Amino acid sequence: MKDSYDVVVVGGGPGGSTCATLLAQAGRDVLLVDKARFPRDKTCGDGISGKSKAILKEIGIIGELEEAPHSQMNGVIFSSPNGKILEIESQKPGEGPAGYVSRREVFDNVLFQHAKKFCDVVEEFSVAGVVKEGERAIGIEGVQKGSKDKVTVRAKVVVGADGALSPVSKSLGLLEADPKHTLVAIRAYYEGVSGMKDKIELHFVDEAIPGYFWIFPIEDGKANVGIGMVIHDYQKKYRGKSLESLMFEVIKNNPMFSERFKDAKMISPVKGWNLPVGSKYRKIHGDGFVLIGDAAGLIDPFSGEGIGNAMASARMAATTIQNAFTNNNFTASALKEYEDRVYRELGSEMKLSYKLQKLGRYKFLLNMVIGKASKKKALRDLVGTSLLNPEAKETLASPLFYLKALI
Numbered sequence: 001m002k003d004s005y006d007v008v009v010v011g012g013g014p015g016g017s018t019c020a021t022l023l024a025q026a027g028r029d030v031l032l033v034d035k036a037r038f039p040r041d042k043t044c045g046d047g048i049s050g051k052s053k054a055i056l057k058e059i060g061i062i063g064e065l066e067e068a069p070h071s072q073m074n075g076v077i078f079s080s081p082n083g084k085i086l087e088i089e090s091q092k093p094g095e096g097p098a099g100y101v102s103r104r105e106v107f108d109n110v111l112f113q114h115a116k117k118f119c120d121v122v123e124e125f126s127v128a129g130v131v132k133e134g135e136r137a138i139g140i141e142g143v144q145k146g147s148k149d150k151v152t153v154r155a156k157v158v159v160g161a162d163g164a165l166s167p168v169s170k171s172l173g174l175l176e177a178d179p180k181h182t183l184v185a186i187r188a189y190y191e192g193v194s195g196m197k198d199k200i201e202l203h204f205v206d207e208a209i210p211g212y213f214w215i216f217p218i219e220d221g222k223a224n225v226g227i228g229m230v231i232h233d234y235q236k237k238y239r240g241k242s243l244e245s246l247m248f249e250v251i252k253n254n255p256m257f258s259e260r261f262k263d264a265k266m267i268s269p270v271k272g273w274n275l276p277v278g279s280k281y282r283k284i285h286g287d288g289f290v291l292i293g294d295a296a297g298l299i300d301p302f303s304g305e306g307i308g309n310a311m312a313s314a315r316m317a318a319t320t321i322q323n324a325f326t327n328n329n330f331t332a333s334a335l336k337e338y339e340d341r342v343y344r345e346l347g348s349e350m351k352l353s354y355k356l357q358k359l360g361r362y363k364f365l366l367n368m369v370i371g372k373a374s375k376k377k378a379l380r381d382l383v384g385t386s387l388l389n390p391e392a393k394e395t396l397a398s399p400l401f402y403l404k405a406l407i
């Protein structure tokens with residue numbers, strides 16, 4: 001590790017590894033640091049959507065991902081509080097699988113090892129925060145595992161890609177823990193769950209409202225099983241009850257699952273983590289720095305999907321940083337281009353997902369939409385594409401749609 005780079009990227013998750021790769025491929029001198037040693041686990045549902053797939057294709061690592069342990073997904077199964085099941089195919093002919101489920105220990109390692117080919121990488125380096133000169137970020141300081149000495153590395157631009165609790169964002173005074181705009185979720189790995197198909201499962205069951213219970217099939221017939229909801233809703237409705245006990249209640253007592261989990265065995269500890277969602281504006285740039293992915297709070301407020309937006313924001317940040325080098329201007333006004341683009345390109349989708357998150361609190365709406373869609377193909381297609389397609393999401397988020405569906 002040198003003591004100065006063009007760009008220092010803090011965090012080697014999907015956001016950081018993508019950003020570091022793109023910038024280094026474009027000729028920048030990049031340092032990527034992470035406090036962990038890879039491969040490392042990351043608490044997640046492990047669902048890799050079509051949005052992520054498109055970026056993986058662009059950076060040329062679909063082949064590596066498909067060679068590593070994973071499962072291929074070709075649709076979604078929804079269920080409503082009254083037990084109606086809606087199964088949607090989403091594979092397009094000739095386009096390969098619609099998405100993947102890849103354990104983050106595997107997925108992130110593929111991205112991280114790819115980044116290593118292009119830039120300097122230091123693992124087990126824990127960043128304490130950003131070093132500033134006046135208002136301007138001029139580098140980072142941190143400690144290598146096993147050492148007590150603080151190391152400072154200078155950079156023209158610091159990229160905070162260090163996740164939901166981002167020490168970079170915190171040191172800049174930008175980290176907010178807002179329970180109305182943060183989800184909490186837990187997951188465990190199981191073997192022996194019966195009835196799984198090549199589809200991810202999102203279940204709006206009574207025990208999990210206002211949130212959902214998921215089963216995502218991973219390799220070798222195993223599953224990533226979890227439950228999540230907005231922290232504020234969870235504290236209001238389930239005070240004193242752990243998310244873990246809610247998940248076990250669904251598995252043991254809900255008639256849709258008790259049979260399917262009859263011979264199932266939990267093969268990992270239950271782990272939980274926060275998901276900062278994009279249902280509010282957050283400042284994600286400034287003099288000499290940008291924040292991307294979870295550090296910028298860009299998780300979809302309805303689905304909880306964050307890998308796609310972490311990679312999409314990484315790509316936008318890389319473009320802005322390249323422009324900053326072209327113009328030799330690393331001020332907040334130059335880097336604002338990144339923030340503007342994030343809110344322009346992801347903002348309306350986030351707003352619609354926030355509306356859907358709110359509508360998902362009403363059991364009768366979930367029963368009605370899932371019930372009717374299970375019988376009507378046009379509605380089924382609309383619900384199916386709504387996870388990906390902003391126009392379909394807009395229709396689903398419109399009150400007129402529910403009025404029409406009721407009549």
Ligand SMILES: Cc1cc2nc3c(=O)[nH]c(=O)nc-3n(C[C@H](O)[C@H](O)[C@H](O)COP(=O)(O)OP(=O)(O)OC[C@H]3O[C@@H](n4cnc5c(N)ncnc54)[C@H](O)[C@@H]3O)c2cc1C
Pocket residue numbers: 010011012013014015016033034035036042043044045046047048049125126127128161162163164166167185186187226228272273274275292293294295299304305306307308310
């Ligand atoms: C239970 C759960 C289920 C989820 N399910 C899904 C899903 O199925 N699909 C989906 O798309 N999204 C899902 N998400 C969201 C997804 O996990 C995140 O949006 C995604 O990981 C964001 O990527 P990132 O690169 O921004 O940050 P992260 O993946 O969190 O990576 C941050 C990196 O920063 C490093 N770091 C942290 N602090 C420091 C420090 N001080 N110094 C150096 N390095 C540091 C960490 O070690 C880590 O490697 C889920 C989240 C949870 C909690």
